[in-house]
Amino acid sequence: xxxxxxFAIGFKEIWAHKFRSALTMLGIILGxxxxxxxxxxxxxxxxxxxEALIAVGGLEKVRIEEGDLPANQxxxxxxxxxxxxxxxxxxxxxxxxxxxxxxxxxxxxALMTHGSKSYNPYYFAGTWPSALDMNQHTVQxxxxxxxxxxxxxxxxxxxxxxxxxxxFGNPDETGKEIIPIGEKVxxxxxxxxxIGMFQHYxxxxxxxxxxxxxxxxxASGTNSPARQKSSFGKHSSSSxxxxxxxxxxxxxxxxxxxxxxxxAGSNNIPDARLTSxxxxxxxxxxxxxxxxxxxxxxxxxxxxxEDFNVQTQEDWADRINSAVASARMSGGLISLISLxxxxxxITNIMLASITERIREIGIRKAIGATYxxxxxxxxxxxxxxxxxxxxxxxxxxxxxxxxxxxVSKDNTPVITLSSMIIAFAFSAGVGVLxxxxxxxxxxxxxxxxxxxxx
Amino acid sequence: xxxxxxxxVSKIYHLGGEEIRALDDVSLDIxxxxxxxxxxxxxxxxxxxMHILGCLDKPSRGTMKLDGTMIENASARELxxxxxxxxxxxxxxxxLLPKLNVLQNVxxxxxxxxxxxxxxxxxxxxxxxxxxxxxxxxHRPMQLxxxxxxxxxxxxxxxxxxxxxxxDEPTGNLDSKTGETILTLFRELSAAGRTIALVTHxxxxxxxxxxxxxxxxxxxANAQ
Numbered sequence: 019x020x021x022x023x024x025f026a027i028g029f030k031e032i033w034a035h036k037f038r039s040a041l042t043m044l045g046i047i048l049g050x051x052x053x054x055x056x057x058x059x060x061x062x063x064x065x066x067x068x069e070a071l072i073a074v075g076g077l078e079k080v081r082i083e084e085g086d087l088p089a090n091q092x093x094x095x096x097x098x099x100x101x102x103x104x105x106x107x108x109x110x111x112x113x114x115x116x117x118x119x120x121x122x123x124x125x126x127x128a129l130m131t132h133g134s135k136s137y138n139p140y141y142f143a144g145t146w147p148s149a150l151d152m153n154q155h156t157v158q159x160x161x162x163x164x165x166x167x168x169x170x171x172x173x174x175x176x177x178x179x180x181x182x183x184x185x186f187g188n189p190d191e192t193g194k195e196i197i198p199i200g201e202k203v204x205x206x207x208x209x210x211x212x213i214g215m216f217q218h219y220x221x222x223x224x225x226x227x228x229x230x231x232x233x234x235x236x237a238s239g240t241n242s243p244a245r246q247k248s249s250f251g252k253h254s255s256s257s258x259x260x261x262x263x264x265x266x267x268x269x270x271x272x273x274x275x276x277x278x279x280x281x282a283g284s285n286n287i288p289d290a291r292l293t294s295x296x297x298x299x300x301x302x303x304x305x306x307x308x309x310x311x312x313x314x315x316x317x318x319x320x321x322x323x324e325d326f327n328v329q330t331q332e333d334w335a336d337r338i339n340s341a342v343a344s345a346r347m348s349g350g351l352i353s354l355i356s357l358x359x360x361x362x363x364i365t366n367i368m369l370a371s372i373t374e375r376i377r378e379i380g381i382r383k384a385i386g387a388t389y390x391x392x393x394x395x396x397x398x399x400x401x402x403x404x405x406x407x408x409x410x411x412x413x414x415x416x417x418x419x420x421x422x423x424x425v426s427k428d429n430t431p432v433i434t435l436s437s438m439i440i441a442f443a444f445s446a447g448v449g450v451l452x453x454x455x456x457x458x459x460x461x462x463x464x465x466x467x468x469x470x471x472x
Numbered sequence: 473x474x475x476x477x478x479x480x481v482s483k484i485y486h487l488g489g490e491e492i493r494a495l496d497d498v499s500l501d502i503x504x505x506x507x508x509x510x511x512x513x514x515x516x517x518x519x520x521x522m523h524i525l526g527c528l529d530k531p532s533r534g535t536m537k538l539d540g541t542m543i544e545n546a547s548a549r550e551l552x553x554x555x556x557x558x559x560x561x562x563x564x565x566x567x568l569l570p571k572l573n574v575l576q577n578v579x580x581x582x583x584x585x586x587x588x589x590x591x592x593x594x595x596x597x598x599x600x601x602x603x604x605x606x607x608x609x610x611h612r613p614m615q616l617x618x619x620x621x622x623x624x625x626x627x628x629x630x631x632x633x634x635x636x637x638x639x640d641e642p643t644g645n646l647d648s649k650t651g652e653t654i655l656t657l658f659r660e661l662s663a664a665g666r667t668i669a670l671v672t673h674x675x676x677x678x679x680x681x682x683x684x685x686x687x688x689x690x691x692x693a694n695a696q
Binding site: 020023030031034377378380381382383384385386387388389390391465466469 | 523526528529548549552553555556557561563567568569571580581583584585586628632
């Protein structure tokens with residue numbers, strides 16, 4: 019008997035017991051759908067996290083911050099100067115494996131006021147115009163400050179949309195997009211002119227949702243697309259990145275230094291320490307040698323005192339990978355177990371089915387079916403149930419992911435071809451495993467006994 | 473050389489330490505073209521004899537040759553091939569597969585001998601013509617009368633052109649008139665040169681075969 023015949027018999031047998039077979043398949047259908055759905059969810063989460071990683075500068079960005087001295091240098095604490103502009107110039111001159119160096123000087127508690135409204139941005143920093151490139155910012159309205167603004171320490175700032183929402187009105191509430199270019203805001207007694215505003219940052223998911231809302235007629239009153247309000251709790255860690263970015267305010271570095279750091283110093287000399295400096299490396303693949311070069315240059319300017327930390331986004335990327343791996347592992351395990359349970363269902367029904375068909379097996383053996391003919395027939399029947407279940411499960415998984423994408427707020431689940439292939443292969447494998455015991459039992463039946471069976 | 477040569481064959485079962493000799497030192501030759509009946513009361517061992525002759529079972533002792541091949545050393549796979557190629561079975565309860573139609577039932581032995589779909593169909597139609605049922609090919613066994621079902625079973629037994637056909641109480645489940653037509657069919661087949669062994673407990677039926685072998689308590693009691 020050839021395999022094609024066995025498949026034909028298998029299909030016929032399943033068709034003869036439609037309801038029973040459908041119930042048996044249900045286990046496999048659910049297993050496959052949950053495997054694909056789970057993997058789509060994880061893929062969605064992974065995409066969201068990677069999007070966020072790119073939004074903060076990608077893997078090429080390396081931050082250097084002031085850090086604690088190592089234990090054997092604690093006695094040199096007085097001579098530790100921290101990260102300063104000297105480091106920036108030294109890196110620009112000597113570190114040829116980086117192509118962009120941007121200093122940042124942060125002001126904490128930079129309460130911005132405009133009229134009766136006030137807002138405390140998450141990140142208020144003095145920096146260079148190159149910060150745009152470094153931190154993946156785009157100025158949508160107005161302009162970024164330039165070297166002249168920096169040289170003259172002008173009181174100009176570029177704001178994120180969250181600042182505008184808080185001080186001038188949210189497009190959701192006012193119904194129109196306010197562009198506050200030229201408006202004045204007060205920060206710790208200094209009057210700043212807003213010369214630019216960044217674009218509104220959001221995850222692809224949020225952007226899609228907003229597009230969708232734009233297409234549908236507004237339900238009540240508002241005639242502008244709804245934007246998610248910035249508040250904690252509603253958001254996943256990856257959308258937090260976008261929220262944080264929308265709440266950024268940049269001013270020229272010299273403005274920050276001269277206007278705010280003078281008061282901070284104890285001796286009227288402006289505190290020259292930078293909060294951090296960021297570099298963009300030329301080649302992500304040579305991250306380690308680049309970091310060695312950075313360290314060498316910085317050790318020179320710091321006279322051997324290691325009072326700085328080098329932070330790469332690689333740690334973040336690693337965290338993404340390990341989070342994704344563990345999510346995949348736990349979800350995959352649950353799905354595999356449900357697939358196995360489906361397989362046990364098949365074994366069960368096949369055992370019942372061969373008990374019903376003992377006489378048939380006896381007849382087949384009497385007219386010349388060999389051990390392997392019967393074995394293959396039963397095994398193929400089990401595999402046919404499993405692969406029909408697997409195929410239906412794949413179709414069901416598309417529906418499941420559609421539902422999940424409506425339920426999941428943060429990340430759109432993405433079906434991957436590989437997950438479908440793996441799920442289908444597993445369902446076929448489960449079919450083989452499930453059929454082994456029934457096939458063995460059926461094949462070793464004695465024809466004489468089987469023919470006598472009533 | 474005889475088609476079937478049985479030499480000193482015994483079949484011994486062990487039931488709870490007790491030894492039961494279902495067959496005890498039986499020797500028998502069946503020549504090609506013979507029409508014989510094996511008769512005996514139930515429990516006499518005639519079924520066991522038929523199982524051994526039909527390669528469904530192996531003897532505990534003694535030797536058996538079928539068509540020149542020793543079968544006591546044959547593997548299960550070889551026995552299955554013998555049953556498929558050299559032996560045809562007709563049973564008391566017809567033993568057709570209810571889910572297959574008449575044509576598919578007759579094709580079944582050829583599925584296991586690996587014939588192509590076209591060959592299978594041609595042979596099956598020919599065999600059904602032989603038993604006069606070619607107009608019932610698409611019917612299910614349940615839609616046929618007992619006599620028709622038994623004729624389908626005979627067509628199935630003949631379809632691989634076996635060396636010998638075993639019929640185990642082929643009229644046992646039929647009324648006497650239908651039984652008569654089946655017996656007539658066997659006689660016609662015998663006249664056409666088939667080797668047929670008919671197992672029965674009915675003297676009347678046994679009397680109508682040229683050769684009659686009587687089994688009692690596992691031994692041949694009266695052979696002609």
